Amino acid sequence: MKRFRGWALGLLSLTLGLLLTTVVASASYLHTATSFTQQSVNEGDVLVVLVPEDAGGVRVSGWSDATTDHVKRAMAAADFEGKAQQRVEILAPADLMFARLVLLGVGNPADLPRYVAEEMGAALAAHIQGSKAESIVIDSRLVTNPGVNADVVSAIAHGVELRSYRFDRYKSEPAERPGQRYQWVVSNASAAERAYNQLNALAQGVFIARELTNLPGSDGYPAAFAEYARQQLEPLGVVVTILDREQIRELGMGSLLSVSEGSQHKSHLLVAHYKNSDDERPIALVGKGNTFDTGGYNLKTNAASILRMQTDKAGGAAVVGAVKALAGQQAPVNVVGVVPLSLNMISGEATLPGDVVVAGDGTTIEVANTDAEGRLILADGIWYAREHLDARVIADIATLTGAKVGALGTQYSAIFSDHDDILATLREAGELTRERVWQLPLDGYEDVVRSRIADMKNTGSPGAQAGAIFLRHFAGDTPWVHIDMAGSALIDSASGIHPEGATGYGVRMLTEWVKIYSRQH
Known part of the structure; x- marks a missing residue:
């Protein structure tokens, strides 16, 4: 077995002790370092102003x-005016103990989004x-307002x-990770550090979501996903409960149960509760955690598509990441993450097209397509949040439908709800x-999941609406919103704040939404 850097291998006994599989341990996400000072720093590899x-x-x-004159001439030559995102670089700046000087425009700092x-x-x-620089000094003192700074x-x-994260645990000889030291010269070091710590906690949430999403199906299966999340969340004061197949069966959650019956890795339910407010009823985040999706007997036949199906757990990963971020920020909220976990495979035990399963609320469901499995596991996750956790509002998030990508591409997620306050926040x-x-509409699509033989079926047209209409049923009278994030879980090359691979999409939006909604309700 290869030795992988930054993580260890453990053993987990499953299926009456007859099956041994690997459990993924936590990884180190970054090698960069960040510090703040109010004192001038006069030497390093790069100075950024x-x-x-x-x-x-x-x-x-x-x-x-001489330095000021050199900078003035370089600015004029580059037409640099300090507009947001303008950048000019000066090599070997006069009289400075830095190899490079970078001027970075911030526009009007008070209005900078x-x-x-x-x-x-x-x-x-x-x-x-892209350089060999190790020591970077960023002088921000021209932004004079301490709060804005x-x-x-x-x-x-x-x-x-966010850009410096790397997923390299499977590389036998991984390339060196970015290891720069960033020293920030600021107007108020304590204020800058407080603001940074809040966003660093958010980054840690994004990193765990990226890590979980990137894990291959054979390593990121339901029990391993749940255990990884538990290790990350419990040290932050999050109460974690993990239900296994037998507990799920005893609760009557046959919809969730059915999806993993064809796999040796059976369904689990992860519940992660962080309470740091006087609110008696929690905000519930429910994330699709299908850890790999073959499509079941409605087998995916496109090689490029099935190769990316470890990302079918990205909604569940986003929920884990958001709970971690909120706990790391010590946000004054009562939030619970619910992640129904499955692995959609084919075997003699797998659910067949046309089978009827019974969800936790007693609804009978015709499985018209085994590749529409995400809504089957989310149905019981949403019901569990409503019935067993008494959630005051439920937001579910999932890589659910190709129809959403056809409608909106990847620049937006589709959202469905009957509640204007949820949509606005x-x-x-x-x-x-x-x-x-x-927002995409729900009105007028109520009958698209009607079944001839059961209470409802798990397919319909148009596809994005069918998924949303199906899930709305299980929220009952609880205020609810469905977020279809299909197409946003993975990128093939680095772009913006994302390195190549899993994006951790949804963590930042859900984290801010929970705080905004809590303040307003």
Whole structure:
């Protein structure tokens, strides 16, 4: 067995002790380091100066006239005005103990959107990683308002970290991870560090979601996913409960149970509860955790499609990541994450097309297509959040339908709800984090999941609406929203705040939405 860096292999006995499989241990996500100071730092490999658009020239404390003149001429040659995302680089700047000087425009800092600052940090990280620089000093003192300074600095640092993540646990000789030391010269070190710590907790949530999504099907199966999440969440004060196949069966959740019956890795239900408020009833986040999707007997026959099916657990990963982020931020919320976990395979025990299963609420479901398994497991997850956790609102998130990608592409997630307040707060969270959402209609589609032989079936047309109509049934009278994030779980090449691979999409939006919704309700 190969030795993989940064993680260990353990053994888990399943199926009466006859089957031994590997359990994935936690990985180290970053090698970069971040610190804050109010003192000038006069040497390093790269000096970055944040320049507002109205700075009226660039002169930093301690610079000589020769340095200032060199910078002035370079700015003029590059038409650099300090507009947001403008960047100019000066090699061997006069009289400075740095090999490179980078001027980074921040526009009007008070109006700089958080997501733009994060994109700037990601672009800076990618630029730096293309050099041999190890020590990077970022001087932000031209952004003079202390509160604005802290917000801008923390958002740029957040972007640096998000871009610097690497998934390399399966590389026998992995390339060196980005290992730069970032020193931030700020106007108020304690304020900047507080703002940074909040976004660093958010980044840690994104990283666990990326890690879980990236895991191959044979390593990220239901029990392993649940155990990995437990190890990450319990040290933060999150109460974690993991239900196995027999407990799921005893609760009558036959819809969830049915999807994994063809696999040696049976269905599980992960429940992660973080309570740090006086709210008696929790906000519930329910994420699809289908750890690999062959399609079952409605087998996926496209090689490129099935190769990406470890990402079918990205909704569940986003829920775990959001709970981790909120706990790491010590946010004043009562939130519970529910992740129904399955592995959709083919065997003599697998569910057949046309079979009828019974969900936890007693609804009978005709399995018209075994490849529409996500809504089968989410149905029991949503019902569990309503019936056993007394959720005051439920948001489910899933890589659910190709129809959503056909309708909206990957720039927006589709959202479905009958509740205007939920829709408005989700839009706000989406705009803040640039994980944007667009409402699709429910009205008029009530009959698309009608079955001839059961209460309902798990398919219908149009596909995105059919999935949403199906799931709405299991929320009952509880306020509910469905988020179809299909197409957003994985990218083939680095872009913006994302390195190649799993994006961790949904963590940032859900984290902000829980806080916004909690404040308003």
